[in-house]
Amino acid sequence: MKAALCKSLDGPNGLVIETLAKPVPRDGQAIVRVAAVGLNFADTLITRGKYQFKPDLPFSPGAEIAGVVGSVGPNELGIHVEQPVMAYVNWGGAAENIAVDVGKLVPIPDGVPMAVAAGLSVTYGTAIHGLADRGQLKAGETVVVTGAAGGAGQAAAEIAKLMGARVIAVVSSDEKAKIAKAAGADEVILFPGSDLKTEVRNLTGGRGADVVYDCIGGEASEPLVRALAWEGRFLVVGFAAGEIPKIPLNLLLLRGAEIAGVFWGEAVARNPAGHRANMVRVLDWVREGRLKPRVQATYPLEDIVSALGVLDRREATGKIVLTMS
Template sequence: MKAALCKTLDGPEAVAVEEIAEPEAGAGEVVVRVRAAALNFFDTLITRGKYQTKPELPFSPGGEIAGVVERLGAGVTGFALGDRVAAAVGYGGAREKVVVPTESLIPVPAGVSDAVASGVSITFGTAIHGLKDRGNVKPGETVAVLGASGGAGQAAIEIAKLMGARVIACASSDDKLALCKALGADEVVNYDTADLKQALKDLTGGRGVDVVYDCVGDRYAEPAVRALAWEGRFLVVGFAAGEIPKLPLNLLMLKGAAAIGVFWSEAVRRNPAAHRANMVQVLDWVAAGKLEPRIHGLYPLAEVREAIGVIDRREAVGKVVLTMAD
């Protein structure tokens, strides 16, 4: 079978497609024939040895897949040959067949394409885990999303709206905020031209926001915490803006507020059943037309370097997906 292999840590240009041996399923595992494998920004890092996960060489990039069950390992129940499934695999998805533990498999409903199913686990999975499991967002609450125009932020806008929240999207340019409005954000704030704390206070009549979903960190975190309402929740999702901020803890005390970490990948590892339930909900929303994940482009496996390059150059608007020949 064919696989995209990273043999040296020289970046996307060093990834090559080669023939390798077919995998075998162990107990509690299945072999999935991959039809689509979604790529993410971390694929630009993992191929350079700069990501927190450092797999042994050679390895395949691609942390999300969708396909069909082709072989069953010993003791597998609940899945049958030919079932359509998706999974977050961490890395190793950019190949024609992968071995996946059954606890990691998500059933794909009819009407959801392989390309879409392959690309929702990380962004939408993080959003629903952060907002539902960690943030306990309730209908009618106000959620401010920092870094709202990025992939994680876009997913948070859409999930928060489906949960009944009012959403204030915060980003660094008016063009980015126009995209956020198109995704359903109720209000927008350009935090590079406005006072973030004051803008959030003004948009809530001085009360403050119930939840901050922070994908950027850096200098934006503290003013967002200062704009929390009483018993607000500050969700720590990522640090795309660079610096990891340090917060005065008295701000949390004075607001009866909480700072809550959102570590999706570890949560998936520790509680795969909860992740599966979240992803079943996300894919049901997709099947019902309530969510429409964006696909930037589809690339055959042979063009894996070009596909990762699109992400590396920050050209992608939506998911970049590899497709496999039948």
């Protein structure tokens, strides 16, 4: 089989395509014939040795896959040969075949393209885990999403709207405001350049936000904690701004509020059944046409360096996907 291999930690440009023996499954694993691989910025980091996971060399990048089950033993989940499935695999997806624990496989319903399914796990999985599991979002509540034009932010805005929420997007430019609006945001705040607490209070009639989904951290975080409604929930998703903020705890006391970490990858490992249920919900929304994830471009496996270059240069506004011949 063909696979993209990282043989040195020189970044995406160091990847090579080689022919390897097909993997041999361990007990409890299935072999998946990979059809599509969702790429992420994390793939540029893992090939430089700068990601939280550091697999032994050589390895294949690619954390999100969709494909067809080639072989599998008896299992309680009903996974069977020739079944379309998706999975989050940490790394190893950029190959024509991969051995995957059966418990990680999520069936893909009819009508959901492989290229779309391959790009759902990280952004939409994080969004629904954050908003539903950690944020306990209810229909009719107001959500503020920071970094709402990025992949994580767009997914959060889309999921929040499907859950019946009102979405206020925080973005850094008029161009990004258009992207956030297209993702379903009801209102947009430009930041830097505005008083986030005042803007959120004004847009909510003085009440404040029920949930903040914070992808950027930095200078945006504290004013948004101050903008929480009574019993509001502040979700720590990431620190794209670079700075990890320090929040005065009295702000939580005064609002009866909570700060909750959204560590999606660890949640998947600790509660695979919960992750599977969340992804079934997301896949159903896609099947019904209520959720329409944007695939910006597809590349053959042989062009993985070019595909990751789009992410490395921060040029992606939709999902970048590898497809197998």
